[in-house]
Amino acid sequence: MGSMETSRRNLLKAGTAAAAAVAAAPLTAQAAVSAENTKFDATYDVVVVGSGFAGMACAYKAAKAGLSVLMIEKMGVFGGNSAICGGNMACPVNPVQKAQGIKDSRELFIKDCLKDGLGINHTELLNVLVDRCNDTVKFVQDCGAEFVPNKMLFEGGHSVPRSYEIKAGSGSGYIVPMYETLSKLKNVKMQSRTKFDDFVMNKDGRVVGVVCREGYRFNRNLASDDVENKTGKRKVYGARRAVMLAAGGFSRDIWFRQVQDPRVVPSTDSTNQPGATAGVLLKALEIGATPLQISWLQFLPYCNPHEDGFGVTVNFTNHACMDLGMVVNKKTGKRFMDEHAGRKIKSDAELEVIGTDKNYPIAICDDAIVHAINPSFVKAPLAAKTVFVAQTLPELADHFGIKKDAFLEEVKRFNGFVKDGEDKDFHRILKFNNGLNISKPPFYGVEVAPKIHHTMGGLLINTKAQVISSKTHQPIPGLYAGGEITGGVHGASRLGTVAVLDALTFGMVAGENIAK
Structure with a gap:
């Protein structure tokens, strides 16, 4: 992530970002x-x-x-x-959801999109997506695209699992x-x-x-x-x-x-x-x-600051560390956001933590989480050495310079939230964690920083x-x-x-x- 001419904190000011700047065509253009x-x-x-x-x-x-x-x-x-790109595709109200008893609706999908879109989405276009999404899935399958069978991803900002996972991983x-x-x-x-x-x-x-x-x-x-x-x-x-x-x-x-x-x-x-x-x-x-x-x-909040461009770490950080694990501020050892919120919410929170001194947050998960997701997601990051593997949480803290005592207490607190099914700090949806927390070694950590994505x-x-x-x-x-x-x-x-x-x-x- 390159340096900003102004404080990264300014990126949080939604009022400024909302300025609808329109690029006028050059006056001399034909x-x-x-x-x-x-x-x-x-x-x-x-x-x-x-x-x-x-x-x-x-x-x-x-x-x-x-x-x-x-x-x-x-x-x-x-x-x-x-x-x-990551390649996974949302499809509200689909047959896999129905078979797995996942309750979804047109209204819930549009509500989720409007929340992250700050209410300025054109809902007539969102309705087209709902009306045609199952046709789109069939269309790409007819062309030869393959999804992981009988699996729905619970992506950040969505209220329920509704996304097909592409087998190719991109x-x-x-x-x-x-x-x-x-x-x-x-x-x-x-x-x-x-x-x-x-x-x-x-x-x-x-x-x-x-x-x-x-x-x-x-x-x-x-x-x-x-x-x-x-x-x-x-x-x-x-x-x-x-x-x-x-x-x-x-x-x-x-x-x-x-x-x-x-x-x-x-x-x-x-x-x-x-x-x-x-x-x-x-x-x-x-x-x-x-x-x-x-x-x-x-901005995409899953990126590694030591890779150029998209890199090879995004899918791991997204699906392992943020869908099921946790993210902490090194200086405090504490969580600072709902890791399952939409991309803008997470990117803004990360940028505030990073500040001007490149205090990159640390995204964390354990071995049980790695095996619960697509295990191939971790292979490339390990080869690229963007992900660090530790046998103990204190070792992980020492490697990244995380405030150790506070971090160890925060992991216990997070695990308690998962057990109780309630995040008292950031109100994250935990019912789809299926009991997965941060307790089974080895433990995985990765630095994260947003990059311009879309x-x-x-x-x-x-x-x-x-x-x-x-x-x-x-x-x-x-x-x-x-x-x-x-x-x-x-x-x-x-x-x-x-x-x-x-x-x-x-x-x-x-x-x-x-x-x-």
Whole structure:
């Protein structure tokens, strides 16, 4: 986690963070290319910009309906952040829950999302997720994605277990089989190193194509959206039905993210892949797309400060230490938050503890917890030496410099809460711990620090995944979007595993509606 120009405590000020900063298009920018004076190099029914969950889902649904599809990806590999994310997927009111007697509902899911989203979520979009989540699960399974059978994860901020665990341990568990499925379809063409540069629009204001560069080489040493990179050969592709935007967020766009939140400086680390920049979003704003909640940036509270980017420790810290274990402040030896709260609550609490002297909190679990979760989660962190293993709790305290006597008493107190099923300090939900506490050696500890993970805002879409114009308040003809490039679903902060559902579902919805 890089240093902040202002105190980390300021990150806790929700009022400041709530400022809805809107990035205006440059006054000199040309709003799209005119179709009247443009010759297309090739024309497809659908052009999809981006190759993550939303892009692949849209491409599949459109292609299965008989449409020709071009999917372009600016990086050298397909998948974007989707390929490297944790990959687990929320699905409220699903058959596994029913079989296990877990009571869930539409209302409870939306209530949970609104709590972490600070009430500014667009509930009409959340309702789409509830209506279609089981269809989304079936869709990815039909493509070859595999979930851990008969298992529901109890993710932070959720009131009940409602998330499927992907067998692969990352989003590659969807991306690889979806890519293989698309590769077999003769009406789908997928191009990497092809960067979107602009829209082509006709005189009626309809998006009818894209300008891009083939053979593009991303340069991660350039700040912002690679604006100085002129590599690649210009191509213009027509889109008879629609252009679908699935270009993701801008967590790696050094200039644009700092414009939205000046407290995020260039050295602030992110879990995202290097190509997560704002170029496509900005071009959509230039043609009148409605910006929504763009200044809200989410931090991921499970990261290790000694790894670059996402690293290999997140799943272990999340599912072992925070779902079932505890987190303490080294200086006090005490817990300081509900470890099962939503991401914003935990990130804010951690940042306050870290302060300016890098007092990284310590996340802890025991051997019984490690064996209760997916044991593979600990293998990579142990190999990377981000997780420390101790045979006794005093040894763990000595290694991390935790205030020992207070820490040992805090572990006893936490274990008592688990036994009684009531957290008297932070009101954490403990009924799904199934008696697991911190008592069976060896014990595991890991330092944690939040990193920028998800840009909450983006383009306004409706329930059909159509992009809404700020000028007409109606859909921009021929333009759809899904996933992290959109806003509104999650509000100020999203619950874990809901982004996978969001991107896959609205990608699927976009493909279906384009095909109608």
